[in-house]
Amino acid sequence: MKIFIKTYGCQMNERDSEALGALFSAQGDELVSDEKSADVLLFNTCSVRDAAERKAKGKIGFMRKLKKEKPHLIIGVLGCMAQRLGDELLAELPHLDFVLGTGQIHKAPEVVAQLRAERSRLALTEPFPEEVEMLGAHGESSWSGQIAITRGCNRFCSYCIVPYVRGREVSRSQESILLEAQSMVDNGVREILLLGQNVAAYGLNGDIRPPADDHSPFAELLEKLNEIPGLLRIRYTSPYVSYFNKRLIDALSSCSKVCHNIHLPLQSGSNTILKAMNRQYTAESYLEKVAQLRAAMPDLTFSTDVIVGFPGETEEDFLRTRALMNEVGFEQAFIFKYSPRPGAKSAELEDSIPEEVKLERNNILLDDLKARISAKLETLKGSVVEVLVEGVSNRNAARWTGRTGTNFVVHFEPDENCTPGTLRKVEVSRSGGVSLFGRLLPEDK
Ligand code: 5AD
Ligand code: SF4
Numbered sequence: 001m002k003i004f005i006k007t008y009g010c011q012m013n014e015r016d017s018e019a020l021g022a023l024f025s026a027q028g029d030e031l032v033s034d035e036k037s038a039d040v041l042l043f044n045t046c047s048v049r050d051a052a053e054r055k056a057k058g059k060i061g062f063m064r065k066l067k068k069e070k071p072h073l074i075i076g077v078l079g080c081m082a083q084r085l086g087d088e089l090l091a092e093l094p095h096l097d098f099v100l101g102t103g104q105i106h107k108a109p110e111v112v113a114q115l116r117a118e119r120s121r122l123a124l125t126e127p128f129p130e131e132v133e134m135l136g137a138h139g140e141s142s143w144s145g146q147i148a149i150t151r152g153c154n155r156f157c158s159y160c161i162v163p164y165v166r167g168r169e170v171s172r173s174q175e176s177i178l179l180e181a182q183s184m185v186d187n188g189v190r191e192i193l194l195l196g197q198n199v200a201a202y203g204l205n206g207d208i209r210p211p212a213d214d215h216s217p218f219a220e221l222l223e224k225l226n227e228i229p230g231l232l233r234i235r236y237t238s239p240y241v242s243y244f245n246k247r248l249i250d251a252l253s254s255c256s257k258v259c260h261n262i263h264l265p266l267q268s269g270s271n272t273i274l275k276a277m278n279r280q281y282t283a284e285s286y287l288e289k290v291a292q293l294r295a296a297m298p299d300l301t302f303s304t305d306v307i308v309g310f311p312g313e314t315e316e317d318f319l320r321t322r323a324l325m326n327e328v329g330f331e332q333a334f335i336f337k338y339s340p341r342p343g344a345k346s347a348e349l350e351d352s353i354p355e356e357v358k359l360e361r362n363n364i365l366l367d368d369l370k371a372r373i374s375a376k377l378e379t380l381k382g383s384v385v386e387v388l389v390e391g392v393s394n395r396n397a398a399r400w401t402g403r404t405g406t407n408f409v410v411h412f413e414p415d416e417n418c419t420p421g422t423l424r425k426v427e428v429s430r431s432g433g434v435s436l437f438g439r440l441l442p443e444d445k
Contacts, residue, residue: 001029001112004038008056009046011237012166012195013079015135015146016105017044020078022137023109031139035066040074040112044105045081047161049339053081060093067095074098074115078105080165084343086125101125102166106135127167136180141187143388143421147180148172149221150196154206155240157267158278158345159307159338162197169198169206174221181225190421191233191388192225199236200243208280210242218243219251226255232423233388233405237263238305241281241289253296260297261407263332264290265305269324270317273310278345283324290328301406303332306365309358310338311349318361326368331376332407335365377408377431384427384441385410391420401435402426409435417443 003024007017020042021031032038043060046052060077067073076098077089083101090096097115100108104124111122138145152167153160181192196202203217218239225234234257241264252258264286268274271282281289294300306321325333337358340347387402387410400414402424412426418440426438 001039002032002037003029003040003042004032004035005042005044006035006059007044008052009044009048009080011146011193012148012151012197013044013046015148015195016079017042018139018146019135019137020044020105020108022139023106025139026137027109029109035063039072040076041066042108043075043077044079045077047080047084047165047341049336050341051339056081057093060096064093064095072116074112076100076108076111078108080161082123083125083165084161087123090121090123097121099123099125101127103128136176138180138184138187141184141189143189143390144191144193145184145189146193146195147177147184148195149177149199149202153197154201154208155198155280156278156345158276159310159341161341161344164343166197169201171196171201171203171205171217174203174217174224177221178224178228181228181231185228185230188421190231191235192231194221194225194234194236196236197238198240198243200239200248210280211245213246216243216245216247216251219248222251222255222258226257231257232421234258235261238265239263240265241286244289244293249293249296252293259405259407260300261303261331261405262293262300263303263305266321266324266328267305267307268310268313268317269321270313273313273317273321276312276346276349277307277310283320287324287327299406301331301408302328303334303407304328304330305334305336307336307338308361308365309353311346311352313338313353313361322365322368325365326372329372329376330369331373333365333369335362335369337362373434374431377434377436380408380428380436381431382428384425385436385438386423387426389418389420389422389424411435411437412440415440415442 005017005021007013035041043056045056063075074097078100082099089099098111150171152169153163154169156163200218267277267279269283340351385404387404389402393399393401393411399411400418402410410426425441428436428438430437
C-alpha cells in the first residue's frame with residue numbers, strides 16, 4: 001500500500017507522524033509524498049487554534065474529489081482534532097473513513113487493514129496511557145532525531161485545549177528513553193530533541209507543584225543522555241518556567257551536550273492576564289528565573305510563545321508584555337492571536353479583543369522581534385561559532401547551513417570534509433535577515 005501522511009501543528013505531532021510512518025513501513029508499506037498516488041491518506045491534526053482546525057478541515061474536504069475518482073482510497077483523520085471532534089468529524093465529512101484520537105494513533109495500520117477488508121467507518125477516541133511506549137518507532141535516521149519523553153499536560157492553562165485532547169501528563173521510564181536514544185545514536189543520530197508539553201516536569205508523576213530545589217528527574221535524564229558517546233547535542237522543548245530549580249540549572253550548565261537555548265513560553269507579561277490564564281508565575285518571577293539561568297550560562301539564548309488579545313487584555317497589559325519581551329531580549333518568539341477553544345476554560349469568557357487590535361499587537365511584537373534579532377546578529381559579527389552541520393542550504397545550493405547551540409542558523413561555503421551531523425567552526429562575517437553568514441574554518445586536528 002502507498003501511504004500519504006500530512007501533519008499539522010507541533011513537534012509532538014511531527015514525532016507521532018514519524019512513528020506512524022515507521023509502523024506502516026515496518027509492515028512493508030511505502031510512504032509517499034504525493035496524495036494522488038496514495039491508497040491511504042492520513043491527516044495528523046492540531047486543535048490548538050481554530051485556524052489549525054479550519055486548515056486541516058479545508059484540506060480534508062478537498063480530498064472528496066480524489067475519493068470519487070478512486071473509490072478504494074481510505075482517508076483517516078488522527079491526532080488532536082480527531083480527539084476533540086470524534087464522531088462529529090465523520091458526520092461532517094462524508095468521504096472520511098476513520099477517526100483516531102491521540103491515544104489511538106498506533107492502531108492506524110490495524111484499522112486500515114480492517115477497513116480494506118470490510119468497508120465501514122469508525123471513530124476511536126479512548127485515551128490510552130500505554131500510548132506513551134507504543135509510539136516509539138523511528139523512521140529513516142538522519143543526523144537529528146526526536147524522542148517524546150512525556151505526553152499530555154496537567155497544567156490546564158485556561159486558553160489551552162491540550163490537556164483535554166492529549167490527556168493527563170505521563171512520563172516514560174528513564175530506561176526506555178535511554179534505550180531509544182542509544183539506538184538512535186547507533187543509527188547515526190547526532191542531535192536529539194526531547195519533546196513534551198512540559199518537559200521539565202518529566203518524572204514528577206503529574207504533580208503540578210514544582211519540586212524542591214534539589215529534585216529534578218529531568219536533570220537526571222539529561223545527565224544520563226549527556227554520557228552517550230557519539231551524541232553531540234541535546235535540545236528540549238517546551239519547559240514551563242517554574243520547573244527550573246537549582247538542580248536543573250546546575251545540570252544544564254554542567255552537561256556539555258545540552259544546548260544553551262531555551263524555549264520558555266511567557267504567554268503574557270501582565271500579572272493580571274497571567275492569572276486569568278492560570279499560569280503559575282508572575283512577570284517578576286519569570287524575569288528572576290531568566291536571570292538565574294543567565295547567571296549560570298551567560299551565552300544562553302531564549303525563545304518564547306506569547307498570546308495577544310486574551311479576553312480583557314488592556315493596552316496596559318499589552319505594553320507590559322511588550323516591555324518584558326524587550327527586557328528579556330528573546331532571540332526568537334512565536335506570537336499568537338488569542339483563539340477561543342471550545343472546552344477550554346477561557347472559552348467561557350467573551351472573546352473581547354477585536355481582531356484588528358489582536359493583529360496590531362501581533363505586528364508590534366513582531367517588529368520589535370525583528371529589530372532585536374538583527375541587533376543580536378550584528379553583535380556576533382567577527383566571532384567564531386561552533387555549528388552542527390545540517391546540509392545544503394535550501395536557499396542557495398552553493399552554500400551549506402549549520403546551527404549554533406544557541407540556535408542561530410549560519411550559512412557558509414562547504415569544504416570537502418563537510419558532512420551533516422558534524423561539529424565545525426565558522427567565522428561569522430555578516431548577518432542577513434534572521435541568519436548569519438561566515439567562513440568555514442579548517443577542521444581541528
Ligand atoms: N489561542 C492562541 N494561542 C494559543 N496557544 C495555545 N492555545 C492557544 C489559544 N487558544 C499558543 C500558546 C502555546 C502555543 C503552542 O500555542 O502560546 O504556547
Ligand atoms: Fe497548554 Fe499550558 Fe499545558 Fe502548555 S502548559 S500544553 S499551554 S495547558
